[in-house]
Amino acid sequence: MSITGVTATLSSADARSAHRNDQPARVVNDFSIQVATVNGSGSQTANNVLMRAIFQMGVPVSGKNLFPSNIAGLPTWFTIRASAAGYIGRKKETDFLVAMNPETGVEDVEKLDAGAAVVYDEPLNLSRVRSDVTFYSVPFDKLTVPVCPEARLRKLVRNMVYDGVVAHLLGIDLEEMRKALYKQFGPRKVKAAELNWNAVQAGKRWAEENLTKQDPYWIERLGTSGRQLIIDGNSALALGCVFAGVTVLTWYPITPSSSLAEALINYLARFREDPETGKATFAVVQAEDELAAVGMAIGAGWAGARAMTATSGPGISLMAEFVGLAYYADIPVVIVDVQRAGPSTGLPTRTAQGDTLKNVVLSHGDTRHPVLFPSSPEECFTFAGLAFDLAERYQTPVFINTDLDLGMNNWVTDPFPYPEEPIRRGKVLTAEDLERLGGFARYRDVDGDGVGWRTLPGTPHPAAAYFTRGSGHNDKAQYSEREDDYVNNLDRLARKLEALRGDVPPPEIQLAPGAAIGFVCYGTSRYAAEESRDQLAREYGVAASYLRLKAYPFTSELERFLEAHERVYVIDQNRDAQLLGLMRLDLPVPLLGRLRSVRHYTGLPVDARSVTNQIVQQEGL
Amino acid sequence: MSAAAAPPRKTNRLGLEVISYKGGKTTLCAGCGHNAITERLIEAFWEMGVAPWKVIKLSGIGCSSKTPAYFLGLSHGFNSVHGRAAAVATGAILANHQLQCIVVSGDGDTASIGLGNFMHMLRRNVPLVYVIENNGVYGLTKGQFSATADVGSRQKNGIVNEMPPIDCCLAAIEMGATFVARSFSGDKKQLSAILKASIGHHGLAVIDVISPCTTFNDHEGSTKSYSYMREHEEPLHDLHFVPFFEDISVDYEEGTLREVVMHDGSRLRLRKLDRDYDPTDRMHAVAALHEFETTGEVLTGILYVDKTRESFTQSLGLVDAPLATLPQDRVRPPREALEQAMEELR
Numbered sequence: 001m002s003i004t005g006v007t008a009t010l011s012s013a014d015a016r017s018a019h020r021n022d023q024p025a026r027v028v029n030d031f032s033i034q035v036a037t038v039n040g041s042g043s044q045t046a047n048n049v050l051m052r053a054i055f056q057m058g059v060p061v062s063g064k065n066l067f068p069s070n071i072a073g074l075p076t077w078f079t080i081r082a083s084a085a086g087y088i089g090r091k092k093e094t095d096f097l098v099a100m101n102p103e104t105g106v107e108d109v110e111k112l113d114a115g116a117a118v119v120y121d122e123p124l125n126l127s128r129v130r131s132d133v134t135f136y137s138v139p140f141d142k143l144t145v146p147v148c149p150e151a152r153l154r155k156l157v158r159n160m161v162y163d164g165v166v167a168h169l170l171g172i173d174l175e176e177m178r179k180a181l182y183k184q185f186g187p188r189k190v191k192a193a194e195l196n197w198n199a200v201q202a203g204k205r206w207a208e209e210n211l212t213k214q215d216p217y218w219i220e221r222l223g224t225s226g227r228q229l230i231i232d233g234n235s236a237l238a239l240g241c242v243f244a245g246v247t248v249l250t251w252y253p254i255t256p257s258s259s260l261a262e263a264l265i266n267y268l269a270r271f272r273e274d275p276e277t278g279k280a281t282f283a284v285v286q287a288e289d290e291l292a293a294v295g296m297a298i299g300a301g302w303a304g305a306r307a308m309t310a311t312s313g314p315g316i317s318l319m320a321e322f323v324g325l326a327y328y329a330d331i332p333v334v335i336v337d338v339q340r341a342g343p344s345t346g347l348p349t350r351t352a353q354g355d356t357l358k359n360v361v362l363s364h365g366d367t368r369h370p371v372l373f374p375s376s377p378e379e380c381f382t383f384a385g386l387a388f389d390l391a392e393r394y395q396t397p398v399f400i401n402t403d404l405d406l407g408m409n410n411w412v413t414d415p416f417p418y419p420e421e422p423i424r425r426g427k428v429l430t431a432e433d434l435e436r437l438g439g440f441a442r443y444r445d446v447d448g449d450g451v452g453w454r455t456l457p458g459t460p461h462p463a464a465a466y467f468t469r470g471s472g473h474n475d476k477a478q479y480s481e482r483e484d485d486y487v488n489n490l491d492r493l494a495r496k497l498e499a500l501r502g503d504v505p506p507p508e509i510q511l512a513p514g515a516a517i518g519f520v521c522y523g524t525s526r527y528a529a530e531e532s533r534d535q536l537a538r539e540y541g542v543a544a545s546y547l548r549l550k551a552y553p554f555t556s557e558l559e560r561f562l563e564a565h566e567r568v569y570v571i572d573q574n575r576d577a578q579l580l581g582l583m584r585l586d587l588p589v590p591l592l593g594r595l596r597s598v599r600h601y602t603g604l605p606v607d608a609r610s611v612t613n614q615i616v617q618q619e620g621l
Numbered sequence: 622m623s624a625a626a627a628p629p630r631k632t633n634r635l636g637l638e639v640i641s642y643k644g645g646k647t648t649l650c651a652g653c654g655h656n657a658i659t660e661r662l663i664e665a666f667w668e669m670g671v672a673p674w675k676v677i678k679l680s681g682i683g684c685s686s687k688t689p690a691y692f693l694g695l696s697h698g699f700n701s702v703h704g705r706a707a708a709v710a711t712g713a714i715l716a717n718h719q720l721q722c723i724v725v726s727g728d729g730d731t732a733s734i735g736l737g738n739f740m741h742m743l744r745r746n747v748p749l750v751y752v753i754e755n756n757g758v759y760g761l762t763k764g765q766f767s768a769t770a771d772v773g774s775r776q777k778n779g780i781v782n783e784m785p786p787i788d789c790c791l792a793a794i795e796m797g798a799t800f801v802a803r804s805f806s807g808d809k810k811q812l813s814a815i816l817k818a819s820i821g822h823h824g825l826a827v828i829d830v831i832s833p834c835t836t837f838n839d840h841e842g843s844t845k846s847y848s849y850m851r852e853h854e855e856p857l858h859d860l861h862f863v864p865f866f867e868d869i870s871v872d873y874e875e876g877t878l879r880e881v882v883m884h885d886g887s888r889l890r891l892r893k894l895d896r897d898y899d900p901t902d903r904m905h906a907v908a909a910l911h912e913f914e915t916t917g918e919v920l921t922g923i924l925y926v927d928k929t930r931e932s933f934t935q936s937l938g939l940v941d942a943p944l945a946t947l948p949q950d951r952v953r954p955p956r957e958a959l960e961q962a963m964e965e966l967r
Contacts, residue, residue: 299712304945
């Protein structure tokens with residue numbers, strides 16, 4: 001991560017202290033905007049337009065939607081972070097607030113640090129709350145009426161007015177905002193786009209004539225967005241599945257994974273119909289529950305399809321029995337877990353890494369499953385292909401653990417690389433192979449990697465069939481309750497995991513010369529970890545190395561990283577330090593004393609300041 | 622009426638002997654109704670000349686679910702998890718819709734733990750044959766009632782069932798199965814005709830077979846015992862099956878026979894007994910089952926056939942080749958497709 005650009009301007013914290021001394025300094029491309037609205041008011045479009053306009057000005061930007069489990073009426077917050085330095089994790093502090101929600105307005109203002117700025121809806125009268133922040137009162141209703149004659153649309157259109165006001169106050173290029181708006185509405189909704197564009201302009205005009213800039217925050221062009229694009233992780237993963245050749249998707253709706261299945265269905269309909277016949281090269285079933293969803297995927301995987309399901313924590317719980325069967329019966333299946341916080345009625349619209357431990361050991365008896373940890377849209381795309389290859393190569397369930405933060409938020413990314421490698425379907429014997437070999441033993445470990453050769457149902461040969469069962473079986477797939485057969489089977493399955501170590505993506509490592517401490521992170525924690533590392537260096541002069549895991553099982557790099565550092569901080573977005581727990585299970589005992597834990601489990605994405613604070617405290621800095 | 626039945630042959634139309642359709646030795650109790658059903662399945666697939674390697678056989682958990690190991694040893698088999706063979710079989714059919722699929726389940730498997738999966742398989746009309754080996758008790762866990770036990774039925778230890786049974790055939794007709802039959806494991810001729818007809822049906826065939834458990838539910842007071850069934854079986858019609866590859870003409874008295882032509886061209890001849898029963902009439906089927914709920918008689922035969930409804934794989938509009946083995950160029954879109962998807966997001 002580059003931190004060039006930060007030195008060119010003051011950070012927002014510096015600016016706030018400057019503000020207190022009545023010497024407002026410009027804070028350029030390094031602050032966060034929070035928009036507080038009511039769920040169902042259509043603010044998502046306005047927020048995406050705002051984010052996209054900043055993106056088009058070449059400024060690194062991220063957007064995070066904090067929304068309730070509700071169709072309409074409850075409060076929602078959208079946070080946009082601009083960071084010339086490229087920090088795109090959540091920022092703990094809000095610098096610039098757009099307060100549209102009467103219910104949360106006072107509390108939202110009270111939470112701000114001194115020196116922040118607030119645009120608010122005039123009737124909320126928020127300027128009475130405190131005197132150490134900058135207020136801009138805007139009569140949104142009065143501005144909306146003239147541009148939107150149709151009363152029922154005003155609730156939606158008034159959000160676009162704040163885009164115009166904010167564009168003026170922050171110096172966002174209005175032409176970029178226009179482009180962003182028309183992009184957002186698409187070619188089929190030009191009329192709606194025009195209506196909303198008028199609202200943006202009304203906000204902009206009114207702000208020009210009535211507001212005097214008093215806060216220090218500015219967006220300045222850094223270039224253009226070039227070939228970059230904006231996508232959410234769920235759509236990225238769905239695209240990855242399309243290009244990985246998925247043939248069967250069976251799923252059950254659950255937040256935050258539903259949009260993954262829906263994106264996949266849309267992409268499949270567009271890109272995977274047979275060009276000659278118009279027929280589908282895929283099958284999708286919305287199942288009756290998660291039990292059936294994974295059961296169908298396992299049946300399809302057994303019969304040779306590239307099969308998958310997508311779910312979240314509670315769905316995984318329901319799938320536990322079936323996953324055990326697939327493990328013991330050597331059946332490939334890909335399970336995407338877009339993790340969320342807590343139980344069925346917990347915080348379904350908040351993020352967590354709560355299924356790290358569970359997915360590795362899911363089900364009955366001795367089980368260990370490979371789990372991939374994508375951290376970005378590009379990894380969502382590439383790991384999808386990898387997951388199918390691993391599932392078929394190793395004939396076993398493979399999990400992809402993403403989370404709500406990655407899956408449902410919009411991210412800026414480079415375009416995804418077209419998969420150049422051929423699809424790998426694993427060890428499958430054809431009728432010709434059987435003719436040559438005369439037969440086969442389904443679970444015999446002929447290659448020493450724990451993976452036997454399989455045949456697909458429908459293979460036209462009398463020697464093709466075998467009988468699949470979870471219960472005890474010998475290497476010819478015959479029913480057996482013999483002790484040695486059971487032990488041999490379990491040991492063979494353990495060899496699979498050993499072989500997998502050489503095939504899962506190795507961690508990303510950045511060593512700081514002479515560093516006594518290191519970070520271990522995975523998935524979306526990387527953004528807070530990368531930024532916290534820079535905070536420690538900048539603010540405390542402490543160098544820290546960095547290792548980001550991309551998969552379980554662990555590879556040898558992790559052990560060497562622990563050997564090279566006195567204390568290693570493992571960042572988990574869960575209460576019980578689940579990744580650290582796994583490391584305790586798998587790593588040599590002499591290294592375990594080096595492990596320290598950093599945990600974040602508020603339901604919001606982990607932020608750098610929280611990580612830094614926990615490390616500072618434990619290091620006694 | 623006389624059907625010129627072909628004499629038993631050593632090989633079927635594929636040139637295979639019946640041994641090619643047998644499986645491992647049964648480990649169920651002597652006299653178990655399930656073993657008789659296994660025998661009928663072997664005969665049915667052999668006589669119909671289905672290539673064993675084109676068949677998949679799946680099951681859940683329970684005594685009945687062990688039986689796929691005892692027939693069609695040259696077919697891929699899958700003994701899956703309790704109650705959920707319907708889901709696994711649905712997935713397998715999606716992967717390869719050219720396969721002939723048979724699921725063997727039990728009454729606990731289907732009507733209790735797997736009821737949700739069963740109902741949704743019915744809604745989808747998944748093209749497979751679903752045989753319920755129904756004995757009213759859990760055998761492997763030693764004789765607890767299942768959800769198909771009749772009111773007033775008595776367990777060996779004296780406990781009497783007070784809960785109304787789930788009628789899987791009624792559910793099947795109501796929820797969308799397109800071939801529904803009930804039979805008795807001891808009724809060799811009827812069961813054989815039903816199974817062969819179901820093989821020629823392109824849709825979901827649900828066959829509920831009363832199959833007495835000699836160990837836990839064959840005593841006096843049971844309504845699923847051999848003696849009870851012999852006294853209370855009420856066949857709807859006398860069944861004759863004529864496979865599509867045989868041309869057999871029959872003489873029959875006007876008005877005494879109905880003929881159902883299966884999707885594969887096979888013909889099922891229903892000779893009238895006490896009543897004129899039209900198995901293509903859904904309301905008629907439902908009414909007949911309700912009528913017999915209170916009499917204690919068990920109505921058997923072809924209850925319902927619907928040849929018009931699309932099967933699940935037809936409604937999905939799948940390519941003709943199995944999805945499982947489509948080559949890479951048919952499942953990975955070209956480079957331009959990815960570039961198009963990327964451009965839309967810029």
